[in-house]
Amino acid sequence: xxxxxxxxxxxxxxxxxxxxxxxxxxxxxxxxxxxxxxxxxxxxxxxxxxxxxxxxxxxxxxxxxxxxxxxxxxxxxxxxxxxxxxxxxxxxxxxxxxxxxxxxxxxxxxxxxxxxxxxxxxxxxxxxxxxxxxxxxxxxxxxxxxxxxxxxxxxxxxxxxxxxxxxxxxxxxxxxxxxxxxxxxxxxxxxxxxxxxxxxxxxxxxxxxxxxxxxxxxxxxxxxxxxxxxxxxxxxxxxxxxxxxxxxxxxxxxxxxxxxxxxxxxxxxxxxxxxxxxxxxxxxxxxxxxxxxxxxxxxxxxxxxxxxxxxxxxxxxxxxxxxxxxxxxxxxxxxxxxxxxxxxxxxxxxxxxxxxxxxxxxxxxxxxxxxxxxxxxxxxxxxxxxxxxxxxxxxxxxxxxxxxxxxxxxxxxxxxxxxxxxxxxxxxxxxxxxxxxxxxxxxxxxxxxxxxxxxxxxxxxxxxxxxxxxxxxxxxxxxxxxxxxxxxxxxxxxxxxxxxxxxxxxxxxxxxxxxxxxxxxxxxxxxxxxxxxxxxxxxxxxxxxxxxxxxxxxxxxxxxxxxxxxx
Amino acid sequence: xxxxxxxxxxxxxxxxxxxxxxxxxxxxxxxxxxxxxxxxxxxxxxxxxxxxxxxxxxxxxxxxxxxxxxxxxxxxxxxxxxxxxxxxxxxxxxxxxxxxxxxxxxxxxxxxxxxxxxxxxxxxxxxxxxxxxxxxxxxxxxxxxxxxxxxxxxxxxxxxxxxxxxxxxxxxxxxxxxxxxxxxxxxxxxxxxxxxxxxxxxxxxxxxxxxxxxxxxxxxxxxxxxxxxxxxxxxxxxxxxxxxxxxxxxxxxxxxxxxxxxxxxxxxxxxxxxxxxxxxx
Numbered sequence: 001x002x003x004x005x006x007x008x009x010x011x012x013x014x015x016x017x018x019x020x021x022x023x024x025x026x027x028x029x030x031x032x033x034x035x036x037x038x039x040x041x042x043x044x045x046x047x048x049x050x051x052x053x054x055x056x057x058x059x060x061x062x063x064x065x066x067x068x069x070x071x072x073x074x075x076x077x078x079x080x081x082x083x084x085x086x087x088x089x090x091x092x093x094x095x096x097x098x099x100x101x102x103x104x105x106x107x108x109x110x111x112x113x114x115x116x117x118x119x120x121x122x123x124x125x126x127x128x129x130x131x132x133x134x135x136x137x138x139x140x141x142x143x144x145x146x147x148x149x150x151x152x153x154x155x156x157x158x159x160x161x162x163x164x165x166x167x168x169x170x171x172x173x174x175x176x177x178x179x180x181x182x183x184x185x186x187x188x189x190x191x192x193x194x195x196x197x198x199x200x201x202x203x204x205x206x207x208x209x210x211x212x213x214x215x216x217x218x219x220x221x222x223x224x225x226x227x228x229x230x231x232x233x234x235x236x237x238x239x240x241x242x243x244x245x246x247x248x249x250x251x252x253x254x255x256x257x258x259x260x261x262x263x264x265x266x267x268x269x270x271x272x273x274x275x276x277x278x279x280x281x282x283x284x285x286x287x288x289x290x291x292x293x294x295x296x297x298x299x300x301x302x303x304x305x306x307x308x309x310x311x312x313x314x315x316x317x318x319x320x321x322x323x324x325x326x327x328x329x330x331x332x333x334x335x336x337x338x339x340x341x342x343x344x345x346x347x348x349x350x351x352x353x354x355x356x357x358x359x360x361x362x363x364x365x366x367x368x369x370x371x372x373x374x375x376x377x378x379x380x381x382x383x384x385x386x387x388x389x390x391x392x393x394x395x396x397x398x399x400x401x402x403x404x405x406x407x408x409x410x411x412x413x414x415x416x417x418x419x420x421x422x423x424x425x426x427x428x429x430x431x432x433x434x435x436x437x438x439x440x441x442x443x444x445x446x447x448x449x450x451x452x453x454x455x456x457x458x459x460x461x462x463x464x465x466x467x468x469x470x471x472x473x474x475x476x477x478x479x480x481x482x483x484x485x486x487x488x489x490x491x492x493x494x495x496x497x498x499x500x501x502x503x504x505x506x507x508x509x510x511x512x513x514x515x516x517x518x519x520x521x522x523x524x525x526x527x528x529x530x531x532x533x534x535x536x537x538x539x540x541x542x543x544x545x546x547x548x549x550x551x552x553x554x555x556x557x558x559x560x561x562x563x564x565x566x567x
Numbered sequence: 568x569x570x571x572x573x574x575x576x577x578x579x580x581x582x583x584x585x586x587x588x589x590x591x592x593x594x595x596x597x598x599x600x601x602x603x604x605x606x607x608x609x610x611x612x613x614x615x616x617x618x619x620x621x622x623x624x625x626x627x628x629x630x631x632x633x634x635x636x637x638x639x640x641x642x643x644x645x646x647x648x649x650x651x652x653x654x655x656x657x658x659x660x661x662x663x664x665x666x667x668x669x670x671x672x673x674x675x676x677x678x679x680x681x682x683x684x685x686x687x688x689x690x691x692x693x694x695x696x697x698x699x700x701x702x703x704x705x706x707x708x709x710x711x712x713x714x715x716x717x718x719x720x721x722x723x724x725x726x727x728x729x730x731x732x733x734x735x736x737x738x739x740x741x742x743x744x745x746x747x748x749x750x751x752x753x754x755x756x757x758x759x760x761x762x763x764x765x766x767x768x769x770x771x772x773x774x775x776x777x778x779x780x781x782x783x784x785x786x787x788x789x790x791x792x793x794x795x796x797x798x799x800x801x802x803x804x805x806x807x808x809x810x811x812x813x814x815x816x817x818x819x820x821x822x823x824x825x826x827x828x829x830x831x832x833x834x835x836x837x838x839x840x841x842x843x844x845x846x847x848x
Contacts, residue, residue: 076800083797148797154771155754155799160718245772251755252770285633286642294652316757316768316795318775321678328670332663339659340652342622347651349629353642356634364630371622375615378663382670384677385608387765387777388593388601391757391795452590457761459795462803468791470589 024526035119036526037104040126042422044101045415047130048094049493054137055089058082060486063446067479069467079463080146081165085136087149088169091265092176093133095407099272100125100183102414103211105422107187109517109524110205112196112532117189125183132175139168148461150262151232153243153254158236166236170229177222184215184222191215196516198535205515205538206289209296210275213303217264217271220307225261228254252317259310267306269403270370271299273410274341277363280417281345282539283511284360285352291344292538298337305334315383316390324383331381338374342367357511358432362413365440369405373398376451391461393471394454400447412439412492419496420510424522425503431495438488445481449474514539594761597790597811598779601764603676610669614662677764680709680744680778687743687780688814709778710739714749716756716769716794719801729825730832736808738824740817742783749775754799760792760809768796781811 145165241247759766
């Protein structure tokens with residue numbers, strides 16, 4: 001902090017002179033033309049939550065259809081379409097891009113930069129995503145794809161899926177893939193080059209670590225699916241036979257290419273959520289994160305190992321035992337760095353002074369739910385056991401504990417935590433806690449019994465089941481849970497809309513955060529920081545608050561970090 | 568909440584009568600490999616429950632015990648503890664080593680077909696057994712059945728001198744090791760009868776193998792399953808069944824089925840000849 005009088009400061013920094021100051025653009029046109037990372041971040045969040053709602057509605061229709069046997073709410077074709085569109089939406093149009101949205105908003109603020117490295121490229125990333133989603137959803141008005149989000153050929157080939165839905169899916173994969181690729185390059189360039197003075201690798205916030213690893217994983221994994229969908233496109237329309245056994249191709253080639261992308265994609269979806277709660281837990285426990293280096297290192301380890309486990313999705317295919325054993329062991333090893341993270345989060349809460357605000361609820365639920373997904377993941381990694389459980393509701397339960405219990409609870413924690421920074425307003429705590437409990441209970445009611453449905457022999461992706469299978473009660477419970485969960489999500493959305501107008505003023509640093517985004521005003525000005533502070537530890541805001549405290553006599557006036565100007 | 572869930576889960580597990588056991592474990596009872604998978608799953612589940620309780624317990628205890636009660640900042644400023652962190656890393660790795668060893672112990676029972684039992688299909692009925700399969704030491708043959716998934720039914724091709732196949736329901740003799748050679752002729756399907764062991768995908772252009780051996784006391788039982796890989800709009804209705812019968816009943820069924828097929832084919836070819844006779848002047 002600069003000390004001295006106002007007059008002295010004018011002498012020190014005479015270069016800060018504003019010439020040709022344009023008024024900040026307003027109105028809807030400013031959103032279309034913006035290259036400001038914060039506005040782009042908000043566009044991302046708005047669009048992806050819209051897709052989240054659409055994907056959620058699709059899930060509710062499926063749950064209604066399955067509420068009882070011999071239900072006729074939707075026909076099999078529609079059901080397969082719902083399965084496909086729900087999975088595709090949640091993965092490609094919600095979780096991956098919503099994390100890009102948080103990254104866009106937060107990365108420059110947290111590293112102390114004034115924007116992303118390539119602001120126009122950043123805008124392109126968003127618009128590619130949006131149009132990818134629009135193209136995909138347009139297929140609903142014609143014929144949506146019905147081959148599942150994994151789009152296995154030959155079912156997705158032109159002989160068995162002649163309609164254009166699969167083509168819309170392919171175009172969507174290309175557009176969102178390009179969007180993610182450009183976004184990832186942008187994050188890498190920003191994080192490598194634009195960190196605040198003093199922010200060495202060992203002082204980088206853990207969320208930034210996870211966004212960096214997320215970006216590298218996208219760069220490594222995306223080319224595989226881009227190649228695969230291009231081959232599928234030429235198989236469908238230009239007479240090639242990459243995946244067609246009657247022409248010398250092999251359907252298993254698709255599965256290898258798809259999962260070489262698809263499994264890193266799981267870590268792409270969950271690591272930034274881990275990063276979010278690694279920021280949130282220490283703030284509300286009033287403690288430093290336990291084992292910063294171990295968490296950062298385990299993020300890198302998970303990413304590396306995550307590239308070596310793809311064929312555990314293919315244990316039931318004709319594959320040599322030695323290959324199955326390799327992928328079992330590589331999948332096992334991932335449990336170690338993941339376990340380290342969970343232990344570190346719990347140790348962060350241990351002996352803390354835990355302040356129970358809504359972000360803490362969601363953040364503390366994540367390890368509790370993710371550990372269930374992690375344990376069922378280890379069980380599924382044992383390939384002989386997977387032969388029983390593969391493609392059943394046990395897997396559906398597992399992946400939702402990982403992606404909803406892990407990613408989405410992390411995303412909601414992040415939403416409640418950073419909403420005051422983005423909007424300048426606090427969200428309602430009572431609505432937030434109500435939403436949390438409904439989501440937490442609804443989620444467990446929906447998905448816990450699905451383990452049992454799978455163990456009883458219920459395969460995935462079936463529109464109907466037989467009474468004699470003995471899964472009728474499980475399915476009814478699951479459907480009821482889904483509506484409780486949906487109500488919880490709805491209350492958060494209401495909370496957002498309500499708080500945008502009526503929330504209490506947040507101030508710069510309502511949570512007593514650790515990282516640089518809390519240094520600037522809420523919402524931050526277009527240039528983020530007038531002066532970028534020097535970073536001396538992994539918790540720069542703690543240092544700044546301490547400094548402010550040391551320079552000010554009354555201890556009550558804590559932590560309004562832009563205050564030093566008037567001291 | 569988590570504690571309540573965990574407690575409820577544990578209570579159910581402890582109190583679970585055998586009828587409830589399938590709520591928490593895979594289906595089994597029709598074949599030794601399904602039983603071995605069930606045992607392997609249970610061992611893993613017990614390890615998992617211990618880990619689950621430790622993790623959820625410490626998490627909930629930390630949240631309750633260290634909630635902020637009064638004003639002031641009395642949080643312990645701990646940044647890490649190397650021995651503790653090395654400790655839990657090693658512990659996690661050790662648990663996985665144990666699971667690996669247990670898996671490989673059970674793998675042989677799950678993967679490799681045993682020889683047929685004494686009350687199974689015997690050598691005098693060998694005309695129905697595979698001829699390309701080297702005989703196991705006992706001389707009791709495997710019954711090798713081809714399984715072909717098609718939208719939306721299963722076709723089974725039985726070995727033997729006479730042409731023998733069936734759809735939907737596979738008929739097999741008890742106490743006989745049945746080796747399945749699974750493929751598909753249009754899209755990918757997945758063969759799965761839960762009580763008879765794990766599923767294997769039928770992939771066009773590939774042959775996948777699995778086996779089962781139904782105990783003698785299960786004669787007369789029909790085991791049901793369904794396709795486990797999304798294969799199109801009829802996927803949910805693509806059911807499969809395996810009917811276990813005594814070797815004598817199997818023989819009788821095979822004879823009758825083969826005769827029926829021959830009669831049907833003869834009738835078909837006569838019909839074709841008649842039709843061709845009408846077309847050709």
